[in-house]
Amino acid sequence: MIFTPLRQLGEQIRSRALSPVALTEAVLARLSALGPAYNAVVTITAERARAQARAAEREIAAGTYRGPLHGIPYGAKDLLATAGGIPTTWGAAPLRGQTFDTDATAIRKLDEAGAILAAKLAMVELAGGMGYRQPTASFTGPGINPWKTGHWSGGSSSGSGSAVAAGLVPFALGSETWGSILSPAGYCGVAGLRPTYGRVSRHGAMTLSWTLDKIGPLALTADDCGLVLEAIAGPDPDDASTIPAPFRYDPAAGRRPRWRFGLVRDALTGCEDSVRAAFDRSLDELRAIGDVVEIALPDLPFEAIARIILGAEAASAFEDLVERGLLAGLTAPEDRYTTYSRDVILARDYLRALRVRAVAAREADRVLAGVDAVVAPGRPILAPPLDKEFRSALRGTVNDALGALGNIAGLPAVIVPNGLDPGGLPTSLQFVGRAYDENTVLGAACAYQARTDWHRRHPPVAEVPPATGQP
Amino acid sequence: MSGETPAPAPDDELEALWAMIRTRHGARLGAAELADLRQSVEGLVTLVRTLRAVPLANADAPLEILVPHRAGGRPGA
Numbered sequence: 261m262i263f264t265p266l267r268q269l270g271e272q273i274r275s276r277a278l279s280p281v282a283l284t285e286a287v288l289a290r291l292s293a294l295g296p297a298y299n300a301v302v303t304i305t306a307e308r309a310r311a312q313a314r315a316a317e318r319e320i321a322a323g324t325y326r327g328p329l330h331g332i333p334y335g336a337k338d339l340l341a342t343a344g345g346i347p348t349t350w351g352a353a354p355l356r357g358q359t360f361d362t363d364a365t366a367i368r369k370l371d372e373a374g375a376i377l378a379a380k381l382a383m384v385e386l387a388g389g390m391g392y393r394q395p396t397a398s399f400t401g402p403g404i405n406p407w408k409t410g411h412w413s414g415g416s417s418s419g420s421g422s423a424v425a426a427g428l429v430p431f432a433l434g435s436e437t438w439g440s441i442l443s444p445a446g447y448c449g450v451a452g453l454r455p456t457y458g459r460v461s462r463h464g465a466m467t468l469s470w471t472l473d474k475i476g477p478l479a480l481t482a483d484d485c486g487l488v489l490e491a492i493a494g495p496d497p498d499d500a501s502t503i504p505a506p507f508r509y510d511p512a513a514g515r516r517p518r519w520r521f522g523l524v525r526d527a528l529t530g531c532e533d534s535v536r537a538a539f540d541r542s543l544d545e546l547r548a549i550g551d552v553v554e555i556a557l558p559d560l561p562f563e564a565i566a567r568i569i570l571g572a573e574a575a576s577a578f579e580d581l582v583e584r585g586l587l588a589g590l591t592a593p594e595d596r597y598t599t600y601s602r603d604v605i606l607a608r609d610y611l612r613a614l615r616v617r618a619v620a621a622r623e624a625d626r627v628l629a630g631v632d633a634v635v636a637p638g639r640p641i642l643a644p645p646l647d648k649e650f651r652s653a654l655r656g657t658v659n660d661a662l663g664a665l666g667n668i669a670g671l672p673a674v675i676v677p678n679g680l681d682p683g684g685l686p687t688s689l690q691f692v693g694r695a696y697d698e699n700t701v702l703g704a705a706c707a708y709q710a711r712t713d714w715h716r717r718h719p720p721v722a723e724v725p726p727a728t729g730q731p
Numbered sequence: 732m733s734g735e736t737p738a739p740a741p742d743d744e745l746e747a748l749w750a751m752i753r754t755r756h757g758a759r760l761g762a763a764e765l766a767d768l769r770q771s772v773e774g775l776v777t778l779v780r781t782l783r784a785v786p787l788a789n790a791d792a793p794l795e796i797l798v799p800h801r802a803g804g805r806p807g808a
Contacts, residue, residue, distance in 0.1 A: 391771070471795060500798045560785065564778040571775065597764050600756040601771035604748040609779040614793035616785045621794060656774060 261286060262427040263718050266484040269430055270328035276320065280331030280376065284313035286724075287333040287378050290428045293724045295379070297409070298426055299401040300419040302338045303380040305346055309333060312376040319374070328487050330374030335381040335429040337417050339466035340364040340475070342380065350466045351383040351416070353399035354581075354589035364464025365499065366433060366475050366492045373491040378429055381419030385590050386581075387440060388416040389468040389574040391598035393649045399591050402646050405447060406719035408684055411643040412650065414444035420478045421448035426721045431479040431488050435465065437472045438566055438667045439653060439660070442675045442690060445478050447643035449677040449686030451705070451715065452478045453485035456695050457670025458503040460489070461496035469573040470501075471614075472566070472667055481715050482674050482705035486511065489698060507698065514703020519550025521691075521704070522631035524557055530659050531640040538679030538687035539637045545711050546635060555631065558623035562664035563653060565620060568605055568613040569668065575602035621669035628671075628694045633704045636662050638675040638688025662692060672698045674705040677714040686714075745776050 261269065261283055272278035288306050295301035316331040341348050341360035349355050367377065382400040384392060395402035395412040403418025405411040406426040413422040417434030421444025424432050434441045436454045445452025453476045460475040467473060477488035486509035493507035523543075528536050546552055578599065581587060587596045628634065640658060644650040653660035666673050671692055678689040689708065693701035709715050749772055757765065798805065 497804045500800075561778075561781045564781040567778055568775070568782060593764075594767065597756070597760055597768055598771055600752060601768050601775055603752055603755060604772050604775050605779065609782065611793065612779075612782050612785075612787070614795055615787050615791045616782055618794045619785070619787070619791060 262290070263480065264430070265481050266328060266332060266430055266479060266487050269332055270330070273320065273331040274325050280313045280316040280320070283331065284309050284333050284376055284378065287429055290724050291379050294426055294428055294722060295423070298404040298406055298413065298422040300382050300403065300422045300426070300428060301379050302349055302382050302400055302419070303347055305342070305377050305379060308344060308346070309376050309378045316374050316376065326374035327491070329370065329491050331376065332430055333376040333378040334370065335379040335420065335423050335432040336367060336377060337383050337420050337432070337434045338380040339383060339387060339435060340367055340433060341464040342367055342377065346380065348380065349399070351385040351387070351398045351400070353591060354586040356399065360464065362464065365461035365496050367464070369492045369494070375491070379423070381423055381432055383418055384416035385592070385595060386578065387435060387437060387466065387468045389437070389570070389578065390587070390590060390595035391655065392592045392595050393652055393655060394592055395644065395646050395650065397592035397595060403444070404646070405643045405685070406721060407449060407686060408643070411645055411685060412447065414447035414643060416440040417444045417478065421445055421450060424448070424450045424478045424480065425719055427718065431477055431484055433475060433492070434478050435473060435475045436667070437468045438570060439663055441476050441478065442638060442663070442673060445675045446638035446688035447686065449688070449714070449717070449719070450478055450480060451482045451485050452476065452675045453482070453489055453698070453702070454666070454673045455489055455493065455698055456503065456672045458501045459493045459507060459698065461494070461499040461502050463496055463498035467577045469570045469577065471573065472570055482676055482702050482709055483511065485674065486702045503696070509702070510699050511703065511706065514699040514706065516550065516632060516703065519546070519704060519707065520631045521546050521550055521552045522555035522628070522634040523552050524634060524636060524662060525554055527636045531637050532642055534642065534679070534681035535637045535640060535687050539689065542678045542689045542708070545708060548711065549707055552635070553631065555627055555634065557627060557661060557665060558620060560616065560620045560623065562620060562661050562668060563656065563659070565613050565617050566664040566668050567656070568610060569617065571602040572605045572610040575599055575605070617668045620665060624665055624669050625694060633691040633693045633701050634662065636690050636692070638678070638690040642681055642685040642687070666692050669695065671695055672701050674701045676705050676709055678712065679714060680717065745773065748772060748776065
């Protein structure tokens, strides 16, 4: 049952071949035994998980089946509020004991889908919004990559990436402001979905940047991500930014007799050799199912737009933490003061960034309307070593025009594994689509995964003795 | 001709912004942190100038809008 995609797990549970209680005990055992090895877990929510698992088993036995996630455990990035005294730490040492009275909407929706919350997962402190530049920017320690433990799992959804990759949970929730789903998914060799902005309610989630934050799934396959997105998406009166229409994951809608993929000129600039090699092999697969055409993104400063918007909004969002003097307790030294620099972003310059963003979004949509999805390497580099500063788009030390554009325009993206470098670290491929086109990018990624087997490869993870039930 | 490179003109805007930062936050930072912060400030000033160079017309509005609040949601929601 470990490393089994959700659709198969769900069918085993629906047919009662697999017990939600047994699956949950196995997951809890793995989280307990292996979570610390990857610094992936903040809190194992065992009591809540066992109660939910028993309830799921009763319901299914009585003939009530809620859907493909019913009875399936998951982990949630620790910026999603969870009630019942379960801490929600935001990855920040000064907030270790923070609790909330109600669940975030995404958590509540997964409850309604019958999924089982097994753990709150580790993250970079304050989702990286203070300007971190090293993996050790969390009170839980650096996220450790299950493929190669001297390397980072990526961030800021560090635990979400490593927990899914190591088979600790079948799926996880992460969030992305600029890279925080795609980075851990890509570095850990799993699938990740950054939905259209507004697709998933952020009520109850920590805010880093009001107009950039998105919540999305990490899982073993793109298809799994589609199943999770349907469960967590939808309008929410508690979040005015949510899209008024529901989302239905429709694999049929995401199929094409022949695909049209856009490849940005200079997409490989700055990429490591093994990333380039894997991407070239991916292009061969994509050309077998469609056409790959060169496109040019609008000539606009996407990264400047993203960095000014993110900087101004993060400075405001965390104002109270600054005033309360809590920055001094953050783990990464640079996180304790870098936000002060954002005082220089004047209101008029922030508004200018928003206005140029609108221009960029319209011009990008014109380009994207000519293709089904843009394809590019998921990450330009392999997972960095734990003991070094890493290159970062947020700090401008690596180019990420597509990531900047995708996030400022609120566009959906799916990332999937597409190789392993000679040293054993994953490489990845991303599909970026027009706003609201999650079914299309998921369909493209599924079509790629139907022709490849990178998603069936898993890191060398220690065996865990069979679960024996409640202690 | 002496061959000397003239000193760059002072960046009055950058220095005024940096002075504001130092006034607000300087007392709690050491020399290395201030130097690092100065680099961040210079980076941000470069970014805003990049954006200022993009021509915009009056009709170029942000995508962000005001959604008037009413408990229970807005009509049609």
